[in-house]
Amino acid sequence: MFERISIDPKICHGQACIKGTRIPVHQVVHMLANGDTADDLLKDYPSITKEDILACIDYAASLAEEQIISLDA
Secondary structure, X not given: OOOOEEOOOOOHHHXXXXXXXXXXXXXXXXXXXXXXXXXXXXXXXXXXXHXXXXXXXXXXXHHHHHOOOOOOO
């Protein structure tokens, strides 16, 4: 996963991005959450691969498992 994700303070204000691009991980995850498919992303962003998309999902999942927050109000 981390072979495909980079965090550099000089690129996109230090947001996690697909390595070698300025495409933030959160943008990929949001697009998938809003109904775009991996094929849609590959068409819209020809510089990324299916493995990059999977790395974004894996990165987001690893962040989600690090914190336990009650969603009950």
